Amino acid sequence: MATTDAFTLLTRHAAAPARPFLVFCDGDGRTSEISYAEQVRCALGTAELLRREGVAAGDRVHLMTANRPEFLDVFFGCAVLGAVVVPVNPLSTADEVAHQLDDAGATVAIADPQLCATVRSAGREHVRVLDVDELVAARPAEPAPVAHIPRSGVAAIMYTSGTTSRPKGVLVTHENYVRVGTAMAAHLGVTAEDRWLVTLPLFHGNAQYYCLMSALVAGGSIALTSRFSATGWPRHARDLRPTLASLFAAPVRMILARAAPDPVDADNALRLVLFAQNLTDAQAAEFERRFGAPLVQLYGMTETVVPPFVNPPDENRRWDSIGLPLPGVQVRVVDAAGNPVPAGTPGELLVGGEPGTDVALGYHDRPQETAALLDGGWLHTGDLVRLDADGRAYFVDRAKDMVKRAGENVAASEVERVVNEHPAVLECAVHGIPDPVHDEAIVAHVVPRPGHHPEPDELLAWCRARLARFKVPSLVVVRDELPRTSVGKIRKDVLRAEITRPPTPTT
Incomplete structure (x- = not known):
């Protein structure tokens, strides 16, 4: 039997009636505050209404809203009932919603008012669709207490x-949530005085795992915005008084490029900002100088739950490294045959631990994919990393993003790093496409910094001076932006589809 869950953690801190749990900033800049005690009442009221709708333990509740307090009401309400929450991207199409509903076996769908039509157009008549605003209006204001x-x-x-196939449903347990919250709170020293700035989507693991759950473990609070805004982030970092924040590298670059520097940018209470994915040293230095907060890189996946690697939150952190193994996390780096590789040699990262506690339980209704994911008692990430002599890890690339060029393996991330160091480049994405002579040709998609207009030939010359010949792109595409998922990951499948034929090789 479990000893705690997210709702239990919430109730532990509700004894102090005024202890803040959530500060919400809506799209118009209005803020509201919710205490732990108020959040418990909202969760219980939501659970009572869902119970009236027939939701019971084990039922799947599809949740499709933007960042808003009611997302958390449903999240905690499902924990009260023992129902399974299925949080999804509010940008999902009707076809994607149909897949989510069918795959998860959802019986109820809760959506923002403007999204209910999308859910209904999925054509699943057996699924009850609830407008989240109507749910709030109908739930009891003073619900009966429960012996949870x-x-x-x-x-x-x-x-x-799901960039290469239909999205798979990752099974995350109550034990997983508590484990990651406990681990992150301990590593970052989260206390009741801390407040997370959450601008990334709540339906994503980053916001739930690292921010929400560590705050619940420590009794801290969350400053939630309705969406990420590159121009608004500096103001949110000041006005909402967070001490902690979490971003991906792409939003960091957007903030630096789109939000004009202001002398008051550093007038905040931030003591650290987590980030995932690669930044150049120049970008990281500019961010830290401008906002006065150290950047701490980590690595994790929805499936790993607990991040296997996190940098130390002190002067020993490194921008170019994904960090050291988090205490209690087992890792291996292996070759294609499953044998350990020596320090400095790239290999696939495997993560140990108990499924359903340390790592995800698996994929919903996909036994073959689950068996492959957890083969041999280790979670296979599909990511290539290398370890140095001190055990510090460096991300190399997704295994599927390695480009095979004339018999040589080229890490897309290595080419991206070189291109990103060009003073006129904001960011880039590199991938391979089939080439009848050289296995694959290398293509670089480049977004310039505002006010800059680099020519492809200029960028190719930059690469030739810094990369071995076989690593130099065959084609550079300069574009206004890169296609992304909702949390900022680059859609390389979209980029590949845009290039229909092999480019002429560079000389």
């Missing part, structure tokens, strides 16, 4: 981005 017994087993089904 901490839940165990599956708490959520979270869908992967």
Whole structure:
């Protein structure tokens, strides 16, 4: 039997009536505050209404809203009932919603008012669709207290981005949530005085795992915005008084490029900002100088739940490294045959631990994919990393993003790093496409910094001076922006589809 879950953690801190849990900033800049005690009442009221709608333990509740307090009401309400929350991207199309509903076996769908039509157009008549605003209006303001017994087993089904196939539902348990919250709170020293700035989508693991759950463990609070805004982030970092924040590299670059520097940018209470994915040293230095907060890189996946690697939150952190193994996390780096590789040699990252506690339980209704994911008692990430002599890890690339060029393996991330160092480049994405002579040709898609207009030939010359010949792109495409998932990951599948034929090789 579980000893705690997200709702139990919430109630532990509700004894102090005024302790803040959530500060919400809506799209018009209006803020509202919710205490732990108020959040407990909202969760219980939501659970009572869902119970009236026939939701019981084990039922799947599809949740499709933007960042808003009611997302958390449903998240905690499902924990009260033992129902499974299925949080999804509010930008999902009707076809994508149909897949989510069918795959998860949802019986109820809760959506923003403007999204209910999308859910209904998925054509699943057996699924009850609830308008989240109507749910709030109908739930009891003073719900009856419940003798909550901490839940165990599956708490959520979270869908992967699905850039190469239909998204898979990752099974995340109550034990997973508590484990990651405890680990992150301990590593970052989160206390009741801390407040997370959450601008990334709540339906994503980053916001739930690292921010929400560590705040619940420590009794801290969350400053939630309705969406990420590059121009608004500096103001949110000042006005909402967070001490912690989490971003991906792409939003960091957007903030630096689109939000004009202001002398008051550093007038904030931030003590650190987590980030994932690569930044150049120049970008990281500019961010830290401008906002006065150290950047701490980490690595994690929806499936790993607990991030295997996190940098130390002190002067020993490194911008170019994904960090050291988090205490209690087992890792291996292996070759294609499963043998350990020596320090400095890239290999696939495997993560150890108990499924359903340390790592995700698997994929919903996909036994073959689950067996492959957890083969041999280790979670296979599909990511290539290398370790140095001190055990510090460096991300190399997704295994599928390695480009085979005339018999040589080229890491797309290595080419991206070189291109990103050009003073006129904001960011780039590199991928391979089939080439009848050289296996694959290398294509670089480049977004310039505002006010700059680099020519492809200029960028190719830059690469030739810094990369071995076989690593130099065959084609450079200068564009206004890169296609992304909702959390900022670059859609390389979209980029590949745009290039219909091999480019002429560079000389």
